[in-house]
Amino acid sequence: GDSVTQMEGPVTLSEEAFLTINCTYTATGYPSLFWYVQYPGEGLQLLLKATKADDKGSNKGFEATYRKETTSFHLEKGSVQVSDSAVYFCALDNQGGKLIFGQGTELSVKP
Amino acid sequence: GAGVSQTPSNKVTEKGKYVELRCDPISGHTALYWYRQSLGQGPEFLIYFQGTGAADDSGLPNDRFFAVRPEGSVSTLKIQRTERGDSAVYLCASSLQGNSPLHFGNGTRLTVT
Numbered sequence: 682g683d684s685v686t687q688m689e690g691p692v693t694l695s696e697e698a699f700l701t702i703n704c705t706y707t708a709t710g711y712p713s714l715f716w717y718v719q720y721p722g723e724g725l726q727l728l729l730k731a732t733k734a735d736d737k738g739s740n741k742g743f744e745a746t747y748r749k750e751t752t753s754f755h756l757e758k759g760s761v762q763v764s765d766s767a768v769y770f771c772a773l774d775n776q777g778g779k780l781i782f783g784q785g786t787e788l789s790v791k792p
Numbered sequence: 793g794a795g796v797s798q799t800p801s802n803k804v805t806e807k808g809k810y811v812e813l814r815c816d817p818i819s820g821h822t823a824l825y826w827y828r829q830s831l832g833q834g835p836e837f838l839i840y841f842q843g844t845g846a847a848d849d850s851g852l853p854n855d856r857f858f859a860v861r862p863e864g865s866v867s868t869l870k871i872q873r874t875e876r877g878d879s880a881v882y883l884c885a886s887s888l889q890g891n892s893p894l895h896f897g898n899g900t901r902l903t904v905t
Contacts, residue, residue: 685834717896724796725835725883725896770834778823778887778894779848782834 683708687783704771712773714754796897817886827883
């Protein structure tokens with residue numbers, strides 16, 4: 682069945698460092714891909730999405746490109762801030778809203 | 793504006809008891825989803841409503857779990873004869889329609905002792 686695998690955390694970075702969180706997926710067909718973020722004490726929020734191959738989703742300085750050839754959707758940010766500290770979830774949607782999530786990657790950014 | 797509201801935020805119950813978890817979706821959202829998130833894991837799909845009907849309940853783990861949405865708005869997830877393994881955060885999400893982005897509530901943390 683469909684699945685999502687993301688790099689294990691926690692990831693600890695200094696402020697202004699470059700961030701990459703790897704995400705790969707297995708799916709039949711052409712799923713939509715998402716990154717969700719969960720800040721401490723808050724609910725899951727959609728960070729960005731891409732609906733077809735080679736699409737780039739972007740928001741708040743974060744980017745991810747839908748790579749069908751490598752079945753990947755890696756999350757990147759050029760310069761992280763302390764306020765980016767959160768848990769990040771990669772997810773796919775192959776059936777109209779029935780999201781399949783990765784296990785989450787905790788990011789901690791130190792000043 | 794108001795987001796997805798889930799009550800209670802925390803629920804502690806004894807093994808074998810019955811619990812109900814409530815979800816108030818964003819007004820006007822026709823699609824409603826329940827997910828379960830165990831510690832250190834990503835959310836796992838339980839059930840999806842389109843309007844009043846359950847369009848997909850393939851994620852419900854067994855017949856102790858049941859969910860309703862009688863008027864196409866508020867939904868209740870019901871768990872009978874709770875077990876310690878049911879302890880998790882239960883998340884509700886809604887969307888304008890099936891293919892729109894999901895808006896999640898803050899979840900109900902269920903602890904079965």
